[in-house]
Amino acid sequence: MYMEGCICLYDMHQSGFNQREILFLGPRSSLAMTKLADPMTASDSLPACFSTTFPMNSRSRVSSLLVLAVATSTGAGSDDAWSVFQSMTLRNLITWNSMISGFQLLGLTGCSMSLFVRMHGDGIGFDCATLISVIGSCCESVHSSIGQCRLLHSLAIKAGFVSQPEVATALVKLYATLVSDMDECYRVFIETTDRDIVSWTGIITACAESQPEEALLLFSRLRYHGLIPDRYTFSIVIKACAGLATERHGSALHGLIIRTGFEDDTVLANALMHAYSRCGNIELSERVFNQMRACDIVSWNTMIKAYAMHGQGEEALRVFAAMDVQPDSTTFVSLLCACAHAGLVDQGHELFNAMLERYGIAPRCDHFACMVDILGRAGRLTEAEDLIKQMPVQGDPVVWSALLSACRKHGETEIAERAAQKLIELEPKNSVGYVMMSNIYCENGRYSDAGFIRKEMKDGRTRKVPGLSWIEIGDLVHEFAAGGRRHPEKDAIYAELNGLVGRLKEMGYVPKTSLVLHEIEEQHKEEQLYHHSEKLALAFWLMNATATTSFGCVKIMKNIRICLDCHNFMKVASACIGKKIVVRDANRFHHFRDGVCSCSDYW
DNA sequence: TTAGGGTTAG
Numbered sequence: 001m002y003m004e005g006c007i008c009l010y011d012m013h014q015s016g017f018n019q020r021e022i023l024f025l026g027p028r029s030s031l032a033m034t035k036l037a038d039p040m041t042a043s044d045s046l047p048a049c050f051s052t053t054f055p056m057n058s059r060s061r062v063s064s065l066l067v068l069a070v071a072t073s074t075g076a077g078s079d080d081a082w083s084v085f086q087s088m089t090l091r092n093l094i095t096w097n098s099m100i101s102g103f104q105l106l107g108l109t110g111c112s113m114s115l116f117v118r119m120h121g122d123g124i125g126f127d128c129a130t131l132i133s134v135i136g137s138c139c140e141s142v143h144s145s146i147g148q149c150r151l152l153h154s155l156a157i158k159a160g161f162v163s164q165p166e167v168a169t170a171l172v173k174l175y176a177t178l179v180s181d182m183d184e185c186y187r188v189f190i191e192t193t194d195r196d197i198v199s200w201t202g203i204i205t206a207c208a209e210s211q212p213e214e215a216l217l218l219f220s221r222l223r224y225h226g227l228i229p230d231r232y233t234f235s236i237v238i239k240a241c242a243g244l245a246t247e248r249h250g251s252a253l254h255g256l257i258i259r260t261g262f263e264d265d266t267v268l269a270n271a272l273m274h275a276y277s278r279c280g281n282i283e284l285s286e287r288v289f290n291q292m293r294a295c296d297i298v299s300w301n302t303m304i305k306a307y308a309m310h311g312q313g314e315e316a317l318r319v320f321a322a323m324d325v326q327p328d329s330t331t332f333v334s335l336l337c338a339c340a341h342a343g344l345v346d347q348g349h350e351l352f353n354a355m356l357e358r359y360g361i362a363p364r365c366d367h368f369a370c371m372v373d374i375l376g377r378a379g380r381l382t383e384a385e386d387l388i389k390q391m392p393v394q395g396d397p398v399v400w401s402a403l404l405s406a407c408r409k410h411g412e413t414e415i416a417e418r419a420a421q422k423l424i425e426l427e428p429k430n431s432v433g434y435v436m437m438s439n440i441y442c443e444n445g446r447y448s449d450a451g452f453i454r455k456e457m458k459d460g461r462t463r464k465v466p467g468l469s470w471i472e473i474g475d476l477v478h479e480f481a482a483g484g485r486r487h488p489e490k491d492a493i494y495a496e497l498n499g500l501v502g503r504l505k506e507m508g509y510v511p512k513t514s515l516v517l518h519e520i521e522e523q524h525k526e527e528q529l530y531h532h533s534e535k536l537a538l539a540f541w542l543m544n545a546t547a548t549t550s551f552g553c554v555k556i557m558k559n560i561r562i563c564l565d566c567h568n569f570m571k572v573a574s575a576c577i578g579k580k581i582v583v584r585d586a587n588r589f590h591h592f593r594d595g596v597c598s599c600s601d602y603w
Numbered sequence: 604t605t606a607g608g609g610t611t612a613g
Contacts, residue, residue, distance in 0.1 A: 097605040129606035136607085169607040201608040235609040267610045274611060302611045330612045337613070369613060398613050587613070 096124055101133040109141035113148075128161050135170040139177050149178050153188075168192040169202040176206035197222070201233045208240040215240035216249060231265050238271035245470035245477050245557035247279035270298045277306030280555050280582045280589060297325050305334040310589045311599045313342025329361050336370030340377060341588050343602040348374040365391075369398040376406020377602070381415050397426045404436050405561075408443075416440050431457060431464045443514060467560040469533035473544045480533040480540070487536075489543070494531075497539035500573065501530055509572040512565040529565050534558055534583060538573060545577075553580035561585045567603075571595050 085091070085099055096119050103112035116134045119126065135152050138144045153171055156162040162171070168188050175184040189195070189203045200222040208215045219237045222229065229237070234257055241250040254272055262268050269292050276284040285306045292299060300323050307316035316338035320331070332355050339348030352371050355361045363371075368391050375384040384403055388395045400423045407416035416437060423433030434457035441450035457464075469480045478487065487493060501509075513525040537556045554577075562570075562585040574581045575595035583590045591598035 094605050099605090101605060127606085132606040164607090166607040171607095173608075196607095198608045203608090205608060230608090232609040237609095239610070265610095269610090271610045296610095298611045300611090305611065328612095333612050340613095366613065373613075402613070 093124065093127060093130070097127070097129045097133060100130060100137070104133050104137045104140070107140070109137040110143065112137035113141070126155075126159070128164055128167055131156055131159070131161055132166055132170045135167070135174050139170075139174045144178055146179050149174055162188070163191055163193045165192050165194055165196055165199045169199050172199075172202045172206055180210070182207055182211070197227050197230055197233060200227060201230075201236060204233065204240070205236045208236050209243060212240035212243035216244075229260070231262055231268060234260075234262060234265075235267050235271045238268065238275050242271075242275035242278040244279065246472045246555075247276060247281050247284070248472070250275040250279055251284075264293050266292065266294050266296050266299060270296070270302050273299070273302045273306060277302075277309060278584075280557075280584055282306055282310045282312070282589075295324075297328055297331070300325065301328070301330045301334050304331065304338060308334055308338035308341055308588075310591070311341045311603070313338045313344045313347075316342075317344075317347060327359060327361075329364065329367075332359075332361060332363075333366050333370060336367060336374065340370055340373040341599070341603065343378065343600075345374055345378045345380075365393065365396045365399060368395070369402045372399055373402040373406065376403055377409065379406075379410050381406060381410060381412055385415055385418070395422065397423055397430065397432075400426065401432055401436070404433065408436055408440050411440070411443060413440055413444060413446075428460055429462055431462050434462060435464055465560070467533055467558065469537040470557045471537040471541055472555065473541065478537070478540060480536040482533045482536075483528070483531040484533065484536065487540070489540070492543060493536055493539050496543050497530060497535060500539060500542065500576075503576055504569065504572045507572050507576055509569060512568065532563065532566050534562065534566050535569060538570070538581070542577065553582055555582045556584070558583065558585045561587060562590065562603075567597065567601070571597055 085095070088095065096115070100112050100115050100119075103109070103115060113134060116126070116130065116137075119130070131152070135156075138148050138152060152174070153162070156167050156171065161167045168191070171188045172185045175181045175188065185203060185206045189199065192199055200218065204215045204218050204222075207218070215237060219229070219233070219240075222233070234253065238250065238253055241247075241253060244250075250272065257263065257265075257268055257272075269288050273285040273288045276282070276288065285303065289295075289299065289303045300319065303319050304316045307313070307319065316335060320327070320335055323331075332351060335351050336348055339345070339351065348371065352363065352367065355363055355367065368387065372384045372387055375381075375387065381403070384406060388399055388403065391399070400419045404416055404419040404423060407413070407419060420433045420437035423430070427433070434453050438450040438453040438457075441447070441453065467482055470477050471480075472478075480487065484490075511526045511529050513529065534556050538554065541554050541556075562583055566583075567590065570581050570583060570590070570592045572595060574592035581592040583592070588599070588603065590603070
């Protein structure tokens with residue numbers, strides 16, 4: 001039984017109270033309570049357990065404890081809680097705070113916030129603890145607005161709490177999650193007095209995903225200030241490393257973790273496995289996984305997902321078979337994803353059915369999206385569309401884009417049009433639907449339809465995400481855009497690329513000009529293809545080949561899916577230069593070696 | 604007695 005946030009009724013006869021009083025258990029005290037199996041039947045054993053694990057003074061000694069409402073998050077518990085709270089004779093700041101944080105723990109963030117409004121209206125006042133809980137609730141609620149965020153911030157300023165590290169850290173998290181406003185996060189962070197390791201971890205967390213380089217910079221600064229990173233700090237910094245185009249930082253951090261004595265920490269090992277696999281080094285993920293003393297569900301899921309991303313479907317299934325814990329919903333997302341990338345249609349089907357029948361896990365939107373992906377990639381587009389129609393809930397953008405992407409792969413336009421329309425309806429500001437549909441038209445020679453879609457996109461002020469590639473040379477990561485001319489060595493790069501294209505053509509590379517999406521001369525079409533960002537990155541690597549042998553292979557990171565022509569190009573190039581080329585695109589890794597790709601051209 | 608930071612998931 002999940003105990004956090006339980007409402008407990010105390011009989012305080014022996015401790016100075018005449019009536020039963022209620023106290024909402026917060027995270028610090030409830031942490032000690034998780035040992036209990038079932039609060040409804042454990043009332044006898046509870047006080048003993050309680051007194052040994054919960055620091056109590058004589059006033060708050062528990063003589064009996066009844067669970068009024070358990071953490072079901074159904075809302076029934078909150079009504080009970082509120083009525084009991086109203087009948088309490090002793091209500092002070094701490095009991096109000098306990099209620100507010102208790103509601104937050106139950107996930108009843110609306111109750112938590114309205115209680116605060118009531119408290120404020122009743123003239124009770126508030127302290128740091130109140131504010132921290134309410135900020136937490138505001139952060140977790142899906143209904144929160146920027147206005148509420150600003151209101152809480154101004155309350156913190158007015159009350160003089162804003163520079164308190166606990167309040168400031170909560171505000172940083174609020175600005176980061178609710179409005180992604182990093183400037184405001186920094187402002188709050190800088191004005192914090194006595195910044196400790198938690199404050200620093202908070203600001204690093206705020207920027208870890210969107211600005212991983214910044215996160216690493218902050219990490220070095222906190223160390224410069226003499227603060228000692230703990231496991232929380234390490235975990236978020238490793239997460240930031242997973243967002244970088246190089247494994248160097250992850251490795252360095254791994255070394256530091258070992259030296260600091262966190263080598264056996266499961267959470268950190270999980271984060272490292274993920275970072276290594278995201279940076280293209282599945283072997284290091286495997287090594288971390290194999291050396292782990294204690295695996296948890298996240299470890300298994302992460303390893304399965306790592307194999308999925310690298311197209312090693314059979315390995316993913318092998319890990320699943322070896323699991324010694326019950327799989328969860330995420331396990332199946334990873335597994336189905338592995339089946340999709342490896343073309344394991346039957347196994348995917350079996351797993352999808354087994355989810356509910358054998359493991360009692362109802363498929364969610366993301367599972368359906370994987371299944372649509374599995375069927376779609378295999379060319380079973382009608383089946384994929386039918387599956388979306390059968391979904392118990394409306395298909396989300398992920399489901400429809402999986403179908404659309406499959407249509408593109410198989411050159412199908414009718415189903416594609418329906419999928420694109422749905423996608424645009426659901427996310428009008430997302431360019432994916434427009435771009436993919438326009439590309440499908442182009443590939444079929446329907447340039448006027450493509451032009452129409454592009455115009456629609458422009459009119460709707462939806463901007464395409466530019467395709468970029470990154471490659472690490474020495475200490476620097478170089479960024480390339482298709483046809484880009486910003487690199488200081490651009491002329492040499494294009495010359496190198498022309499030379500390479502010539503050699504590859506001799507080896508059998510044929511440019512796939514049907515992929516160029518405009519009605520232009522054939523010669524220009526070829527040039528457009530040659531100037532895709534990953535080809536520029538490869539040419540640049542070749543120019544610096546002597547200085548870049550450290551990792552033994554060429555590693556290129558991309559933010560969008562690799563095109564068919566670049567895929568062919570990389571295959572022939574890997575044979576031509578006699579090196580393994582690893583390309584990470586938006587979805588997965590491709591390992592090119594001796595003219596073939598690890599995906600067996602199924603992606 | 605109440606209160607701030609962390610890992611996997613297209």
